[in-house]
Amino acid sequence: MIRIAVANQKGGVGKTTTAINLATALAATGWRTLIIDLDPQGNASTGLGIKQSQRECSSYELLRGDAGVAECAIPTAVPRLDIVSATVDLSGAEIELIEYQDRLHRLQKALSGAEAGQWDICLIDCPPSLGMLTLNALIAAESLIVPLQCEFFALEGLSQLLTTVERVRERFNQKLSILGVALTMFDRRNRLTDQVSDDVREVLGPVVFDTVIPRNVRLSEAPSHGLPALIYDHRCAGSAAYIALAREMIDRLPEIRKAA
Template sequence: MRTEKNRIITIANQKGGVGKTTTAINLATALAAIGEKVLIIDLDPQGNASTGLGIDRRNRVHSSYDVLIGASTVGETAVQTAVPNLFIIPSTMDLLGLEMEIASQPDRVFRLKRSLQGAEAQAFSYILVDCPPSFNLLTMNAMAAAHSVLVPLQCEFFALEGLSQLLETVDQVRRTVNPTLDIQGIVLTMFDSRNNLAQQVVSDVRTHLGDKVYHTLIPRNVRVSEAPSYGKPAILYDLKCAGSQAYLQLASEVIQRERQRKAA
C-alpha cells in the first residue's frame, strides 16, 4: 500500500526540447519557495537538471546511478542546492550503461521505487523525477515509482501526436507495473501569444483533455533560457520575468490539485 507522506511526480515526455528539465527545475524551486521540502531526481544521463541547479560535474560524488544500483541511499546522495528546501540527486554519464547492467535482473523496473520507500525519501513533501527524452528503463523506473506523471507539452504542430504516444505509454505502465499511476497534469510550454498556431494548439489540447491541462501557460522567455548557463533556476535568476511568474503560478496549481485530490 502506498504511503501518502510525500508525492512522487515523474516529469516525462519522450520528445526532447519541450521544456521538461526547465519545468522540473523551476517547479521544484517554486514549491521550495513556498515552504515545501523538495527533491529532484535527475535520471537523464545528460544531467541538465543538475547543471541547471549549479551542481558541478566534478562534485557529483554520488549520483542517481548509485541509487539505482543500490550503492548509496537517497540521504547519502541528495545534495543541497542554492535554493533553501531544494535538494537534488544529480546525474552522471554512468546512467548510460545502467540498462545493460541490470537488464537481466527481475527487479530492474523497481529499483527507484525501492530506494524511495525508506525514511530518508519520506522526509520530502515532493519528489520530482526528471526523465530522459525517451521511453527506456530509466523512464520505466521513474513511472513505476511515481504517483503521477506531469507532462510538459510544447505549443507546436505535432504536440497532440506526441502526447497521444505518451498517454499510451502511461497506460502501458499502469497495466503492467504501476496500477495507481495517474496523469498529474499537462503543462503547456513555450507559448507565444503572437503565434496563431500556438493559440490553436492550446485550444486543441484543452478540448481533448479538459481539466487535465493546467490553466498556467509557460511563455517563451529569454530569461528562462539564459538561467541554466548561470547554474540557477529562472526564479532565482530573474524572479520578475514572465517565465518565473508562470512557474510560480504553476506551483500554486499543483498544490491546489493536491489539496483537491486529498479531499476527494
C-alpha cells in the same frame, strides 16, 4: 513523500526547466523538496549549479543499489531543495539494469527506503525517451506532469506517452495518474500555438493546466548561470508563469494524498 514524474519522450519541450522551477517554487513555499535527475545529460543538475565534482554519488548509484537516497542527495543553493544528480554513467544504466529481475522497480525500491519525513515531495526529471529510466520513474511515481511544447509534432508524442502511461497503470502502478499537462514555449504571435493549445484542451479538458509557460529569454539564460529562473530573474514573464503553475499544482496535490 509525494512522488511526481516530469516526463515527455520528446526533447526540447521545457521538461527540465519545468522540473527545476516547480521544485524551486515548492521549496520557496516551505515544502522540503527533492529532485531526482534521471536524465544522463544531467541538465537538471547543471541548471541547479551542481558541478561535476559534486556528483560522486548520483542517480546511477541509486538505481544500482550502491547507495541510498539520503547518501546521494545533496543540497542546492535553494533552501529546502535537494537533488540526486546525474552523470553520463546513467546512459549505460538501461543496459546494466537488464541483469536485475526488478529492473523496472529499482527507483521505487530506492525511494521506499528513504527516511520518512525527510522530504515532503519528490520531482523526478526523466530523459526524453520512453525507455527503462522513464519506466522506473512512472512506476515509482504517484502522478505525472507532462510539459508539452505548443507545436504540431508535440501532439503525436503526447498520444504515445498517454498510451505508455495507461499500460504502466494496468500492469505495474494502479495509483499512477496524470496531475496535469503544462503547455510550454507559448507564443501568442504564432497562430499555430493557439491552435495546438485549443486542440489539447479540447481532447484532455481539465487535465491541462490553465497556466501556460511563454517563450522567454530569461528562462533560457538561467541554466547557464546554474540558477532556476525564479532566482535568476523572479520578475520575468517565465518566472511569473512558473509561480502560477506551482500554485495550480499545489491545489491539485491534496487529491493525490486522498488517493494514496
